[in-house]
Amino acid sequence: MRRRFAFSFICVVAVIFSANELIGQNNPGAKALQNANKLFSVRNFKEAIPEFETVVQSGSANAEVHYKLGKSYASLDHINERIKGIAHYEKAEQMGISPLPPNFYLDLGDLYFQDEQIKNSIAAYEKYHNNVRDARQKTEVKLKILQAQNALEIMRSERNVSIKQLEPNVNTEYTEYNPVVSADESIMAFTGLRPNTGRTRTGEKMIEEIFISQNQLGAWSVPQKVDIKVETNLGTAGLSADGQEMIIYLQTGPGNGDLFIMRKEGTGWSRPVTMGENINTRFNETTASLTPDGKTLYFASDRPGGYGGLDIYKAEKQADGSWGKAVNLGPNINSKYNEDAPFIHPNQQILFFTSNNPEKSIGGNDILKADLQPNGWGPSVNMGYPINTTSNDNYFTLIADGSRGYFSSDRKGSMGGQDIYKLEMPEDYETIPLTMIKGRILDAETHKPLKTKIYMIDNKTKEKIDYVYNPNPETGDYLVILPPNKNYDMIIESDGFLPYTLNIDVPNQTFFYQLYQKIFLKTIRQFDVVVGQEVEVKNAFYNTQKEQVKENRKDFEAQLIRSDSIDAYELMSSLIEAGDQQGIDYLVELLARLDPLDAVEFDEGKNDKLQAAKRIYYFDESDESKFEQKVVDGQTIFSLPTMFVTKEAREQKIKAKEIIAAEYDKKLLNKTVKIYFDAGKSELDKKYLSELNVLLEALRNNQGLGIEISGFASQEGDADFNKKLSNERAIAVLNYINTRGVVRRRIIAKGYGATKDESASKEEGRRVEAKIVELNLSLR
Numbered sequence: 001m002r003r004r005f006a007f008s009f010i011c012v013v014a015v016i017f018s019a020n021e022l023i024g025q026n027n028p029g030a031k032a033l034q035n036a037n038k039l040f041s042v043r044n045f046k047e048a049i050p051e052f053e054t055v056v057q058s059g060s061a062n063a064e065v066h067y068k069l070g071k072s073y074a075s076l077d078h079i080n081e082r083i084k085g086i087a088h089y090e091k092a093e094q095m096g097i098s099p100l101p102p103n104f105y106l107d108l109g110d111l112y113f114q115d116e117q118i119k120n121s122i123a124a125y126e127k128y129h130n131n132v133r134d135a136r137q138k139t140e141v142k143l144k145i146l147q148a149q150n151a152l153e154i155m156r157s158e159r160n161v162s163i164k165q166l167e168p169n170v171n172t173e174y175t176e177y178n179p180v181v182s183a184d185e186s187i188m189a190f191t192g193l194r195p196n197t198g199r200t201r202t203g204e205k206m207i208e209e210i211f212i213s214q215n216q217l218g219a220w221s222v223p224q225k226v227d228i229k230v231e232t233n234l235g236t237a238g239l240s241a242d243g244q245e246m247i248i249y250l251q252t253g254p255g256n257g258d259l260f261i262m263r264k265e266g267t268g269w270s271r272p273v274t275m276g277e278n279i280n281t282r283f284n285e286t287t288a289s290l291t292p293d294g295k296t297l298y299f300a301s302d303r304p305g306g307y308g309g310l311d312i313y314k315a316e317k318q319a320d321g322s323w324g325k326a327v328n329l330g331p332n333i334n335s336k337y338n339e340d341a342p343f344i345h346p347n348q349q350i351l352f353f354t355s356n357n358p359e360k361s362i363g364g365n366d367i368l369k370a371d372l373q374p375n376g377w378g379p380s381v382n383m384g385y386p387i388n389t390t391s392n393d394n395y396f397t398l399i400a401d402g403s404r405g406y407f408s409s410d411r412k413g414s415m416g417g418q419d420i421y422k423l424e425m426p427e428d429y430e431t432i433p434l435t436m437i438k439g440r441i442l443d444a445e446t447h448k449p450l451k452t453k454i455y456m457i458d459n460k461t462k463e464k465i466d467y468v469y470n471p472n473p474e475t476g477d478y479l480v481i482l483p484p485n486k487n488y489d490m491i492i493e494s495d496g497f498l499p500y501t502l503n504i505d506v507p508n509q510t511f512f513y514q515l516y517q518k519i520f521l522k523t524i525r526q527f528d529v530v531v532g533q534e535v536e537v538k539n540a541f542y543n544t545q546k547e548q549v550k551e552n553r554k555d556f557e558a559q560l561i562r563s564d565s566i567d568a569y570e571l572m573s574s575l576i577e578a579g580d581q582q583g584i585d586y587l588v589e590l591l592a593r594l595d596p597l598d599a600v601e602f603d604e605g606k607n608d609k610l611q612a613a614k615r616i617y618y619f620d621e622s623d624e625s626k627f628e629q630k631v632v633d634g635q636t637i638f639s640l641p642t643m644f645v646t647k648e649a650r651e652q653k654i655k656a657k658e659i660i661a662a663e664y665d666k667k668l669l670n671k672t673v674k675i676y677f678d679a680g681k682s683e684l685d686k687k688y689l690s691e692l693n694v695l696l697e698a699l700r701n702n703q704g705l706g707i708e709i710s711g712f713a714s715q716e717g718d719a720d721f722n723k724k725l726s727n728e729r730a731i732a733v734l735n736y737i738n739t740r741g742v743v744r745r746r747i748i749a750k751g752y753g754a755t756k757d758e759s760a761s762k763e764e765g766r767r768v769e770a771k772i773v774e775l776n777l778s779l780r
Contacts, residue, residue, distance in 0.1 A: 029058030045072035063097035083115040143358045151362035155385040162424040175417035177408035178395040182243030191235035238288040287341045298342040308336030341395045352396045363390030371508045378508040437480040439517035449476025455491040501642040516540040516600045539611040613649035672771040682728035711751040714765030726751030
């Protein structure tokens with residue numbers, strides 16, 4: 001059945017357990033266990049569940065029962081039921097299930113992931129990866145780990161949006177998906193999965209039908225089924241802006257289908273008409289979106305010649321009314337995975353679509369967005385959490401004013417398989433964003449500010465940007481305001497140094513961004529002769545709608561212009577457009593008081609959002625002595641070769657990891673030291689110093705390694721006291737390591753409170769564990 005999102009299960013080879021030790025003839029769960037095992041063996045998981053639950057209630061369940069019960073829950077269609085399997089997988093693991101089913105940790109990782117327990121899912125996937133030998137299975141689980149890491153990152157920055165399920169008269173216990181809405185939000189069509197009455201076109205238990213609902217003073221009416229006389233599966237694919245034309249999908253063969261168009265006729269719809277040979281092929285065309293003028297069609301197809309799976313294409317209507325040749329939208333939109341359900345905004349500048357690309361998705365299918373740029377579509381971006389979740393979020397459509405969107409999802413809390421949701425769009429999707437750079441230029445040796453002049457050049461127009469505020473000679477701070485989707489050269493002249501250029505690429509973002517930047521300059525000398533200069537750049541790029549740097553507001557007026565208020569940035573856009581220099585200067589003064597650089601973490605080991613790149617220019621090297629000529633306002637400036645910070649930061653990081661990976665013996669990672677403490681105390685006993693010194697020696701000899709320090713407390717006392725005590729114990733060990741030459745960047749230290757192991761002795765609870773870890777993996 002087309003585009004259904006059923007939970008996938010891997011058939012596990014039966015695990016042989018001895019049931020004799022579990023039950024006896026007089027055990028009340030004996031009969032239930034026999035029934036449950038029979039049902040489980042024939043994969044009748046739904047009916048096996050109550051039988052296994054009876055065994056659990058009888059108190060005679062072992063690891064096998066909990067595993068099978070967890071597996072049975074995981075097989076169900078509804079996510080709210082599936083995640084009940086987590087507790088039983090955990091119980092089976094705790095009880096020491098043996099032998100371990102081949103896909104145990106893979107299945108557990110999937111359940112954790114669906115329940116948005118992302119860190120637990122990563123841990124389970126990694127256990128599976130470490131146990132499995134098949135290369136294909138290793139590759140598949142690596143993609144799951146990548147997607148989980150994406151989810152962890154994106155979900156940290158939860159968006160403040162309002163998402164609501166539509167009324168129960170629209171959503172049911174079954175599946176509703178692919179809502180298509182007219183531009184004025186007066187009509188909505190969607191696909192509903194309904195039980196087959198036995199008198200319908202297929203022999204399947206569930207069939208797809210198309211329903212129409214009307215907007216009645218903000219509430220959607222009871223949907224009416226559209227009577228379409230066909231003998232195959234069908235579904236919504238698109239709706240014209242005026243709601244007068246509906247594009248539908250009709251199945252034309254096993255796994256394949258075409259796009260057809262129907263027109264409104266009175267109270268009904270015309271017969272479906274094919275969209276022609278340039279749109280439809282013998283492969284699968286699934287969904288489509290028309291521009292308001294009806295002249296351009298965006299659609300999804302898995303025809304040959306694409307990037308892989310379903311791709312999104314565009315076709316233009318010809319003078320005779322037919323559709324022209326389809327053009328692939330290219331690699332910024334399409335990938336080797338599936339890109340489906342395109343929706344072109346009425347302004348024809350924004351494209352929304354669905355993708356299961358694990359490099360961009362946070363789980364299953366996600367809704368992505370791309371903006372039209374002068375040279376084509378820009379890179380797509382994830383619309384963030386909770387618009388997207390670890391479940392399938394699909395088929396996004398937006399009304400004309402951009403204030404509200406509709407989509408379908410099988411997320412937790414849904415009434416059926418998939419439900420239809422309404423999204424109040426974030427304000428930043430309706431504004432023209434800017435990028436503000438706040439930076440500081442310092443002497444790397446004295447950390448004192450340098451007298452500097454900055455020029456910002458638009459690389460497309462070759463024009464100088466006027467809104468650059470040169471560094472304050474007392475602080476070295478500067479501020480630059482830039483529009484989006486531009487590439488700039490930042491030419492810097494600092495006293496005592498040759499001019500140098502940094503390239504800055506501002507994305508076509510949908511939010512107001514802030515780039516916090518520190519530049520360190522250092523003179524390179526040999527025998528007191530200057531032979532070159534070093535330029536080190538550290539960039540911290542923040543999305544002000546998601547992440548904010550904590551700060552002390554300096555005055556009341558600055559408090560009125562908070563970093564999460566788009567009004568300030570809209571005002572700046574207006575002031576720039578009006579050329580109001582006095583207003584710009586005043587607003588800049590207030591903005592400059594927000595998010596001071598001192599509140600930003602510029603330590604690479606503590607800020608995973610930091611870009612750091614360093615370049616040393618030796619003046620006697622011919623490849624570095626080729627000065628670039630930069631023309632600024634008719635004046636020629638000779639600059640050292642341009643430093644492309646983003647690219648060089650990435651390359652230098654990769655190179656550093658390669659060096660680190662080759663420097664040490666992997667056996668060092670097996671070294672762990674346990675330090676025990678007296679009850680209620682956090683003083684480090686000297687008897688452990690010799691063991692810690694062994695770790696210190698390994699760290700001194702291997703700069704690519706770090707140390708992880710984990711503090712614990714026994715279970716006496718309240719949680720706050722135990723947390724404080726475990727922190728103090730970890731700090732005691734940290735201080736010893738730190739004061740002996742190991743910088744904090746190489747140390748991970750955390751107190752975990754009372755030990756979770758209830759079987760641990762009191763002495764075992766009062767401990768700190770210190771172990772060697774890979775610096776490039778653990779501290780990035």
